[in-house]
Amino acid sequence: MNISIPLIVIIPLIAALFLNLFAGKNKIIKVLAFIVGLGLPILTLTTSYGLHYFGGHQPLALSNIANLSTYITNSSLYNLHPAITYAYTPIAKVFIFALGIVVFLSIFSYLNSENKASGPFLFMVFMATASVSALLLSDDLFNMYVFFEIAALIQTGIIIASSAKDNYETALKYMILSSIGGPILLLGITILLAICGSVNITDISLAISNLVHTPEASGVVLFAFSLIFFGWLYASGLPPFNVIKSLVYSKAEPYGSSVLQAMSLISLIAFIIAMFRIFGTLDIFKGVMIFISIASMILGVSMAAMQTDFRRMIAYLSVGELGFVGLGFGIGGNFAITAGLFQGLNEMIVTTLLFIGLGTVVYLTNTSDTRKLGGLIGKNTFMAIMILLGGLAMAGVPPFNGFRSKLMIVEAALNTGFPEIAVIIILISIATFFVFVKAFHSIFLKPQPRDLTFIRDSIPKSILFTVLVLLIICLILGLYPELVTNPISQSIGGLL
Amino acid sequence: MYELIILIIIIIVTLLSAILALVRTDLLEVAILSGITGLGIALLFQLLLAPDVALTQAIVGAGIIPVFLALAIKKTTRVDDG
Amino acid sequence: MILLDTQLLTLFTAGALIVIGIFAAIYIDNIIKKIVGLSFIEEGVNLFIISLGYKSGGVIPILLPGMNIKWFANNSAYPLPQALVLTSIVIGASTLAVMLALSMVLYKKHGSLSASKILNHESDMGDEL
Numbered sequence: 001m002n003i004s005i006p007l008i009v010i011i012p013l014i015a016a017l018f019l020n021l022f023a024g025k026n027k028i029i030k031v032l033a034f035i036v037g038l039g040l041p042i043l044t045l046t047t048s049y050g051l052h053y054f055g056g057h058q059p060l061a062l063s064n065i066a067n068l069s070t071y072i073t074n075s076s077l078y079n080l081h082p083a084i085t086y087a088y089t090p091i092a093k094v095f096i097f098a099l100g101i102v103v104f105l106s107i108f109s110y111l112n113s114e115n116k117a118s119g120p121f122l123f124m125v126f127m128a129t130a131s132v133s134a135l136l137l138s139d140d141l142f143n144m145y146v147f148f149e150i151a152a153l154i155q156t157g158i159i160i161a162s163s164a165k166d167n168y169e170t171a172l173k174y175m176i177l178s179s180i181g182g183p184i185l186l187l188g189i190t191i192l193l194a195i196c197g198s199v200n201i202t203d204i205s206l207a208i209s210n211l212v213h214t215p216e217a218s219g220v221v222l223f224a225f226s227l228i229f230f231g232w233l234y235a236s237g238l239p240p241f242n243v244i245k246s247l248v249y250s251k252a253e254p255y256g257s258s259v260l261q262a263m264s265l266i267s268l269i270a271f272i273i274a275m276f277r278i279f280g281t282l283d284i285f286k287g288v289m290i291f292i293s294i295a296s297m298i299l300g301v302s303m304a305a306m307q308t309d310f311r312r313m314i315a316y317l318s319v320g321e322l323g324f325v326g327l328g329f330g331i332g333g334n335f336a337i338t339a340g341l342f343q344g345l346n347e348m349i350v351t352t353l354l355f356i357g358l359g360t361v362v363y364l365t366n367t368s369d370t371r372k373l374g375g376l377i378g379k380n381t382f383m384a385i386m387i388l389l390g391g392l393a394m395a396g397v398p399p400f401n402g403f404r405s406k407l408m409i410v411e412a413a414l415n416t417g418f419p420e421i422a423v424i425i426i427l428i429s430i431a432t433f434f435v436f437v438k439a440f441h442s443i444f445l446k447p448q449p450r451d452l453t454f455i456r457d458s459i460p461k462s463i464l465f466t467v468l469v470l471l472i473i474c475l476i477l478g479l480y481p482e483l484v485t486n487p488i489s490q491s492i493g494g495l496l
Numbered sequence: 497m498y499e500l501i502i503l504i505i506i507i508i509v510t511l512l513s514a515i516l517a518l519v520r521t522d523l524l525e526v527a528i529l530s531g532i533t534g535l536g537i538a539l540l541f542q543l544l545l546a547p548d549v550a551l552t553q554a555i556v557g558a559g560i561i562p563v564f565l566a567l568a569i570k571k572t573t574r575v576d577d578g
Numbered sequence: 579m580i581l582l583d584t585q586l587l588t589l590f591t592a593g594a595l596i597v598i599g600i601f602a603a604i605y606i607d608n609i610i611k612k613i614v615g616l617s618f619i620e621e622g623v624n625l626f627i628i629s630l631g632y633k634s635g636g637v638i639p640i641l642l643p644g645m646n647i648k649w650f651a652n653n654s655a656y657p658l659p660q661a662l663v664l665t666s667i668v669i670g671a672s673t674l675a676v677m678l679a680l681s682m683v684l685y686k687k688h689g690s691l692s693a694s695k696i697l698n699h700e701s702d703m704g705d706e707l
Contacts, residue, residue, distance in 0.1 A: 146669065149669045153673065168687070172677065172684060179616040180616070187623050187626065190627045199662070
């Protein structure tokens with residue numbers, strides 16, 4: 001029993017409720033959001049690894065009841081998890097800590113650039129933190145489904161709270177897709193429940209590993225896999241959902257988009273780890289992962305190249321980069337999976353940097369159309385350089401973190417005998433580089449159009465600080481990747 | 497046998513009202529028919545040995561959802577012109 | 579007849595509801611009807627889950643005083659799916675409420691409930707802000 005594991009989910013939930021309660025009282029909201037935002041990363045660091053059984057309902061095997069008859073100790077009931085279990089692993093620690101930082105910096109830049117703090121928006125942000133942390137912690141598929149639905153509602157809420165044009169239409173579209181994706185995921189979970197009699201991932205993976213090779217059951221297992229896979233594609237915005245996902249990112253405020261992309265990245269990771277544990281022994285698992293990841297990467301970069309709205313461009317790039325995580329699982333092996341997850345972490349931080357950094361362009365000019373922009377480097381040179389460095393980190397230029405993780409994936413692909421994948425990764429990185437530099441040129445470097453009007457004169461210091469912190473994190477992870485890769489590979493070693 | 501006939505009648509009513517709900521043009525009828533579907537499902541839950549779920553489904557599916565739909569229709573339009 | 583079995587019939591009903599719902603979500607233009615169709619998908623999945631836990635000739639999974647525990651364990655329906663469905667019903671209702679609220683806002687803006695008019699009027703290539 002480790003009481004601070006559920007606190008990681010409970011504290012943001014309670015904070016969200018209180019923020020809604022104090023709506024209108026600007027000062028209290030600001031102080032509360034600041035304290036909780038700062039406290040969450042600290043809590044993740046101080047919590048020790050372990051399992052938490054809700055209500056103390058642990059498996060019989062752990063209870064040490066004397067004189068149990070053998071027909072109980074020999075059955076699978078002896079190891080069944082009767083209650084919701086939360087597992088705090090090194091992977092969960094790394095990603096929840098990074099999520100805490102992203103959320104804290106998003107809130108920080110939000111509170112400092114808006115005059116009036118909106119209670120509902122902060123409510124959404126903290127609910128988002130709680131729901132995706134629970135996704136990562138939970139060892140229970142139905143619990144994951146519940147938080148998956150909550151996350152879908154929160155994402156809709158963040159779009160509704162923004163002031164972008166056509167945000168309600170996008171929200172309704174996203175809700176309609178989520179009401180198809182959610183039940184389909186639930187159906188997949190139900191079939192697993194019907195096969196195994198439990199919704200606990202540990203129990204299911206134990207049962208499935210025996211069933212997968214029997215011809216009667218393998219068809220049903222494959223069907224369950226395809227249903228859960230569909231729900232996963234929806235949750236993480238891989239194709240065919242990449243269009244709606246990037247639309248969602250571009251309709252939120254910059255600090256909203258940074259939280260949204262962190263949410264979909266963490267739901268991707270939570271579900272891919274669950275799928276890997278349950279279906280990892282299936283023959284088609286790796287092939288499907290590689291296929292969908294490469295499709296996502298190619299579609300992401302090619303659609304980003306066609307955008308004239310830079311927010312949608314970043315959105316497409318970030319959705320495309322998600323493919324690297326799936327690629328790590330598709331290649332297989334500890335090194336490749338670690339590389340994929342490390343790339344996912346880097347992508348989360350770099351995309352936050354780009355969303356918040358380029359959000360200042362909208363803040364200054366109220367437009368995000370690259371054709372109407374230009375010459376903004378004269379406004380704030382420091383910010384422009386930081387955004388350029390962030391873009392380079394995304395494309396995979398040394399010494400930044402993106403370079404490290406992409407190099408690791410290329411190495412893993414070469415070692416396992418997939419030189420084609422290595423070539424594709426390098427080509428995608430080069431294409432990302434070109435797409436980004438083209439957009440950077442048209443926003444910052446090309447001569448300023450005459451009709452460009454500024455609605456504000458300067459960028460708030462707090463956003464400069466936020467972007468600087470994120471850039472420093474990118475640099476640290478680029479120079480000392482062991483900080484993250486060691487705990488991740490330790491966790492993966494436990495799963496393999 | 498007697499139970500089976502009841503079950504089949506409930507299933508037919510449920511599915512029929514679900515299909516009718518999607519083809520009628522008066523949206524208020526759609527709300528009521530979806531309520532009938534919800535009630536049918538609640539009865540099926542009862543027959544499937546889940547009385548507490550049946551209670552919840554009867555309240556939500558036959559009460560709350562049709563009322564929500566009717567409120568939305570009141571604020572928008574009653575006719576499906578498409 | 580083997581088809582006339584409670585569990586099979588309800589599984590069939592659940593499948594039919596899911597198919598009707600997906601059909602409605604894809605082909606029906608009116609947003610309110612689309613949302614009703616989506617709620618049918620939810621209800622179909624709930625029915626599917628409950629019918630998995632059914633035990634033919636069994637009893638309700640509530641242990642009443644005086645029942646033999648061994649007999650009860652052998653004859654009661656499986657209660658775990660029922661606990662899951664309680665949560666799922668509430669989630670479905672709240673999703674439906676949010677969608678209806680959004681469609682009300684959009685009706686005010688566009689004066690129509692037609693999905694093709696509301697959802698497709700902007701170009702997906704992002705030419706505007």
